[in-house]
Amino acid sequence: MTCGNTKNKNVQRPDSRQQDECYAVTPKDYDVGARVSLPLPQGMFYGAREASVAARGFGVHLMSPDIPAEDLPIHTHQEGSFVCILSGIYLSSAVGGGRRSGPLLIYNPPGTTHRDRFETLDGGRFLAISLPKEVLNRPSCESVAMKHPTVVDSRMALATALTLAGLCAAAQADPISVEDLCFDLLAYTGRIRRRPETRPPRWLRQARERLCEECTLDLSLADVAESVGVHAVHFSRAFRQFFRMTPGAFVRRARVLRGARLLAETSTALCDIALECGFSDQSHFSKAFSRELQTSPGAYRASTTGKPTPVHNSYKTNPRL
Secondary structure: OEEEOOOOOOOOOOOOOOOOOOOOOOOHHHOOOOOOEEOOOOOOOOOEEEEEEEEOOOOEEEEEEEHHHOOOOOOEEEEOEEEEEEEEEEEEEEEEEEEEOOOOEEEEOOOOOEEEEOOOOOOEEEEEOOOOHHHHHOOOOOOOOOOEEOOOHHHHHHHHHHHHHHHHHHOOOHHHHHHHHHHHHHHHHOOOOOOOOOOHHHHHHHHHHHHHHHHOOOOOOHHHHOOOOOOHHHHHHHHHHEEEEEEHHHHHHHHHHHHHHHHHHHOHHHHHHHHOOOOOOOHHHHHHHHHHOOOOOHHHHHHHHOOOOOOOOOOOOOOOO
16 A cells, blocks of 8 residues: 555555445544544655646645555545546545546545545546645635535636646646646635726736746745735736736746847857746747747747847737736
């Protein structure tokens, strides 16, 4: 048995039950001498990890089941989490659960005690997303309305989780992308609906300006939101509403446009421009550049040498930014 690649051999296991029966925890499970709930450490899930990424307290783990259904013990998740079933038949006691097949997204609030499991080990695959306590514990948190384990009925939330799974599998996720998508996931499961505004509020414009000016730094979206006095989930939702992109996408575009300006106006090597603009390496910069501007950095430099810079690293001169 493994729990995120950690062996657990001395675990009291529950009695075997038929695999097509969903198990919901009842008070008798806590009686002395009856089944005992095993508390799991933060960020730990039963299964074999294929890949993991982390950012600002969020943990994203691509996993597959490795414990037969009848052997999985009752356990308690001390932290809140999302579990996205990518493939396989999953038995869940969550509201709206039952015997379900993927893709499926489930939210488990902090303190969830259950025995959710895959019916068989063949073909099962899932994404586990652990949520930092400070995000869910803030009094102003608008993120998750569900107070009990629940199947999330939101296509956008499921699509966001699947995007995270793709990034995790491809090992191409930078911290700001992970944080951005995690806050998107929380926003899509939010409960607060404010009266629509017609213009971006002042705090949002200030946040956008900071993102643009500090795009090359290792920014935390939560820190930017806190600096303008709002919760990160509300910040992410409002940014998308008014600017038609996520904060993470805005930062990536700002970095690319800053790199384009350096390509056109200097002879700095591509690898140095990549690092100066906040990318992890030249390959990361080249992929982002080609995706945004539909040309390679080398071709762009050749076409702009000795000419006025056609793009600027400023949202004030580029409406799409």
